[in-house]
Amino acid sequence: MSILRPFLSRIVRQGRLTVIDPDGGEEYFGSTAPGFPDVTIRFTSRKGMRRIILDPRLGAAEAFMDGEMRIERGDIMELITLIRANTPWDRGAKLKDKTAAGEAVDWVKTRINSINRRSRSRANVAHHYDIGNDLYRLFLDSDMQYSCAYWPRVDMTLEEAQAAKKAHIAAKLALAPGQRILDIGCGWGGMAITLAKLADVEVLGITLSQEQLALARERAAAAGVADRVSFELIDYRDLAARDAGRFDRIVSVGMFEHVGARNFETFFRAAANLMTANGVMLLHTIGRFGKPGATDAFTRKYIFPGGYIPSLSETLAASEKSRLIVTDVETLRLHYALTLREWYARTLAHEEEIVRMMGDRFFRMWTFYLAGATSAFESGGMGNYQIQFARSRHALPLTRDYMAAAEQGYGG
Structure with a gap:
């Protein structure tokens, strides 16, 4: 089981996400559903996977930017759409990727950063x-x-x-x-x-x-x-x-x-x-x-x-x-x-x-x-x-x- 399974299994319910780890192992999340993308991503390093665990949004971005996370089926639009569509704001869902303490830190950083x-x-x-x-x-x-x-x-x-x-x-x-x-x-x-x-x-x-x-x-x-x-x-x-x-x-x-x-x-x-x-x-x-x-x-x-x-x-x-x-x-x-x-x-x-x-x-x-x-x-x-x-x-x-x-x- 990869380190991403606890995070992704909570989020991806509709649509299909295939994750290939650096050793070639595959894990599957969600199930095919009309209107939801089918995406495959491959990690070229364990570091890229750890980045996402530490900070899902920034970590995923930097792993993608640095080539540590590659998209083999679909594209980055479909990957992010898949994640977001499973956590729609207007249905009360939330992409819970931070603890309450982490959200508080973001709040403070935002206020300081926007002086x-x-x-x-x-x-x-x-x-x-x-x-x-x-x-x-x-x-x-x-x-x-x-x-x-x-x-x-x-x-x-x-x-x-x-x-x-x-x-x-x-x-x-x-x-x-x-x-x-x-x-x-x-x-x-x-x-x-x-x-x-x-x-x-x-x-x-x-x-x-x-x-x-x-x-x-x-x-x-x-x-x-x-x-x-x-x-x-x-x-x-x-x-x-x-x-x-x-x-x-x-x-x-x-x-x-x-x-x-x-x-x-x-x-x-x-x-x-x-x-x-x-x-x-x-x-x-x-x-x-x-x-x-x-x-x-x-x-x-x-x-x-x-x-x-x-x-x-x-x-x-x-x-x-x-x-x-x-x-x-x-x-x-x-x-x-x-x-x-x-x-x-x-x-x-x-x-x-x-x-x-x-x-x-x-x-x-x-x-x-x-x-x-x-x-x-x-x-x-x-x-x-x-x-x-x-x-x-x-x-x-x-x-x-x-x-x-x-x-x-x-x-x-």
């Missing part, structure tokens, strides 16, 4: 976003939207779903000619450029990534909107001190996850200070279903250092301190899972280029990240929230009808 002072925020952003624009071009849509798309129909292309996301968000901003818009965490500029094209507005996008800044400026010039769209390398906290009361609208897509739990109140205080008296903000963020939690060790170490996915309760509680009114909340349950599966497929299609650019270990790490994220949105406790805030109860129409009308007008 995110200005210098640390820049370093964390550089870790993920300054690894090269060429990588992101290979698996994102043509507009380089690195956040959850919006899928009114599941048969849409990724490009169509990302365009629908931008129209969906623009409609919630209640845009009007002459408004000044702030895009916090503007990425490669796609949202800012789109808003300027959809309405006669002026947009400032801010980022902490040098790579994103340079490309965003190039793209605005190429789109012919550089006279109304500008980008700046600045922390939102510093901008709030400089440009108080300047913006009629704020949009922030996929940035709040990087703020850090300790800075939620600071973020909303800055946003409130940046808005005019009738200002409106649309926050699009990954969020936890249920109560607050902790960031897993793999994500902290390799993907988003300093990041933390908030629960809805944490987000709203932090916003209340700045007297912001929550005017609309939408929960996107499976939209990110659909988006991530598209990114994963495109990553696999460009394996040779990515390996040539970044190396084998990086490619395996990246596929593990995308596969793990997909399963978190399909079976785990993750979703997306779009939360609309206003400073005044009079800032928006009385009903939500304006959103649908604007979205239709934008072609969403």
Whole structure:
């Protein structure tokens, strides 16, 4: 009996997992079931098996990245899907891979790791976003939207779903000619450029990534909107001190996850200070279903250092301190899972280029990240929230009808 049997036999009930140890011995877990993968993994060393026992998530990732765990039938997406699908969050199941003490340690590490002072925020952003624009071009849509798309129909292309996301968000901003818009965490500029094209507005996008800044400026010039769209390398906290009361609208897509739990109140205080008296903000963020939690060790170490996915309760509680009114909340349950599966497929299609650019270990790490994220949105406790805030109860129409009308007008 391998050292993994006590752990895997508790988890894998539906679907089939075959484990081959370094000596060629085979063990079988679960049973074939419709809709569940059939996966075979081979360990090339006992060390790889021990890693998983010591820390199942980080250990499995590093064993896979280092070639100590190889997948002989299926792929990493199917392996992680198999594990997660046997422990679905919304049925009360939990992937119990840590003791209560271990979970407490993760909680503390997450809070310390996400303090995110200005210098640390820049370093964390550089870790993920300054690894090269060429990588992101290979698996994102043509507009380089690195956040959850919006899928009114599941048969849409990724490009169509990302365009629908931008129209969906623009409609919630209640845009009007002459408004000044702030895009916090503007990425490669796609949202800012789109808003300027959809309405006669002026947009400032801010980022902490040098790579994103340079490309965003190039793209605005190429789109012919550089006279109304500008980008700046600045922390939102510093901008709030400089440009108080300047913006009629704020949009922030996929940035709040990087703020850090300790800075939620600071973020909303800055946003409130940046808005005019009738200002409106649309926050699009990954969020936890249920109560607050902790960031897993793999994500902290390799993907988003300093990041933390908030629960809805944490987000709203932090916003209340700045007297912001929550005017609309939408929960996107499976939209990110659909988006991530598209990114994963495109990553696999460009394996040779990515390996040539970044190396084998990086490619395996990246596929593990995308596969793990997909399963978190399909079976785990993750979703997306779009939360609309206003400073005044009079800032928006009385009903939500304006959103649908604007979205239709934008072609969403």
